[in-house]
Amino acid sequence: MKKKFDFLRETTYYKSGNLSFRLGIFFLVSAPSISTIFFFISLLISTYNNYKNFLHDKWNYPFMLAGFILILTVSLSSLDFFSIDIEGWENYLNWISLFNWLPLFFCIWAFKPFLNSSDLRRKVLLILLCGSVPLMVSGYLQVFFDINGPFKILNGLIIWYQRADQQVLTGLFNNRNYASSWFTILWPVCLALLSQRKSKNKIYKKLAIYVFSISIITSLYLTFSRNGLLNFFLSTIIFLKSSLSIWLLLILILLVTLLVAAKTNIFPSSFQDLAIKILPNEILSRFTSIENIDNIYNSPRFLIWLNAIDFIKERPLLGWGAASFPLLFKSKNDVCCTKVYGQWFGHTHNLQIEMAYNYGLLFSFIVNITLLYIFYKSFKKIFITKNRISNIKVNNLNKFEKAWWISSFSLFFSQLFDFQYYDFRISIIFWIFISGLICKLHESSQEILKSEKDY
Numbered sequence: 001m002k003k004k005f006d007f008l009r010e011t012t013y014y015k016s017g018n019l020s021f022r023l024g025i026f027f028l029v030s031a032p033s034i035s036t037i038f039f040f041i042s043l044l045i046s047t048y049n050n051y052k053n054f055l056h057d058k059w060n061y062p063f064m065l066a067g068f069i070l071i072l073t074v075s076l077s078s079l080d081f082f083s084i085d086i087e088g089w090e091n092y093l094n095w096i097s098l099f100n101w102l103p104l105f106f107c108i109w110a111f112k113p114f115l116n117s118s119d120l121r122r123k124v125l126l127i128l129l130c131g132s133v134p135l136m137v138s139g140y141l142q143v144f145f146d147i148n149g150p151f152k153i154l155n156g157l158i159i160w161y162q163r164a165d166q167q168v169l170t171g172l173f174n175n176r177n178y179a180s181s182w183f184t185i186l187w188p189v190c191l192a193l194l195s196q197r198k199s200k201n202k203i204y205k206k207l208a209i210y211v212f213s214i215s216i217i218t219s220l221y222l223t224f225s226r227n228g229l230l231n232f233f234l235s236t237i238i239f240l241k242s243s244l245s246i247w248l249l250l251i252l253i254l255l256v257t258l259l260v261a262a263k264t265n266i267f268p269s270s271f272q273d274l275a276i277k278i279l280p281n282e283i284l285s286r287f288t289s290i291e292n293i294d295n296i297y298n299s300p301r302f303l304i305w306l307n308a309i310d311f312i313k314e315r316p317l318l319g320w321g322a323a324s325f326p327l328l329f330k331s332k333n334d335v336c337c338t339k340v341y342g343q344w345f346g347h348t349h350n351l352q353i354e355m356a357y358n359y360g361l362l363f364s365f366i367v368n369i370t371l372l373y374i375f376y377k378s379f380k381k382i383f384i385t386k387n388r389i390s391n392i393k394v395n396n397l398n399k400f401e402k403a404w405w406i407s408s409f410s411l412f413f414s415q416l417f418d419f420q421y422y423d424f425r426i427s428i429i430f431w432i433f434i435s436g437l438i439c440k441l442h443e444s445s446q447e448i449l450k451s452e453k454d455y
Contacts, residue, residue, distance in 0.1 A: 017045030026131035097322030122400040139171035169222035180228025183220040188403035351415035408433035
């Protein structure tokens, strides 16, 4: 009787936690404060149900080690002997920055029960897609109707930016690169939906899929983000390697060729003139740096990376502390970033460099090696390993698995050239993706068959 009661209780708790988790996903982009509440509830429920299994999960070990090193480096930096002497910087910023990492490391484990099957991950992707409708709508209102913000709801609990000082789509985000990253997360989901075989979807469902796909491509284009466009091409090519038709891949190759022709002297001048006429000026203006190798070397971002690497060499083990980069740059160069580049940079624009700069090389090495290993193993399982179970339903589900991997990797890849991690929406969805990939690595053929039956 006790076992039956425990089973019912765990089932009830699981359903409540799963519902709360999905509501967190749905409200993530439009109402992150409300989303945080739902995520916290689901985290508590999952922890209560599964706390005995925490130490049995081997994937927790590298993140536990990284967390320990993070706390150790921040603690040592608080001591007078290892203290950081940067004018205007306070050590409490280092402690506050721990919330960007430690709770999210824990979420990797805590959210696994809600992601431990292909069908559960498919539903999360679809919920994420539906929950992003306000982002697209707000972006169109901003670009086409000049309706700008910021709009504050519930006394500032929810803020929709829609910035008026930029002639590009930012939507609910504060920056176009953040918005473009979100659209590149959604695009593989649309590819998975478009590539479903023998779908029994009614006409209005198919129409909705096409509307979503066109809206996401249009929104991504309107951000005019180089990082977003690069990720769009990357994710599409990876997906098209085994899905959809070859003509879409040829279109992508043509667009890249036109861009290279317009911005370099590789092709004949007549072809260069044709490419310039075809491509919009807004796109061409974002790729002026590829015209000359000197432009790349002297670009603001490249100079930021060089400065950050030099700083890392000075404190390779402990780092300089969170939020110290602009202040350190000013102290070392005797000028502010604003005066040098015409804009202010508050971070290093690269995830790996940022982690090493803030907390030392060891922390950055452990986290990124673990992530690369997860990407490698999950890629082999999703894209290369052939399932013994082969039918239409499993193949359709596998398209969403590919979308999950591509969305995860494109978000990770985008952090190499820009840095959106400090936006809670970006960081939490990234670690949810990583949690889902780890669940995929745990998955057996029997679990795949069960997902197919539930699908």
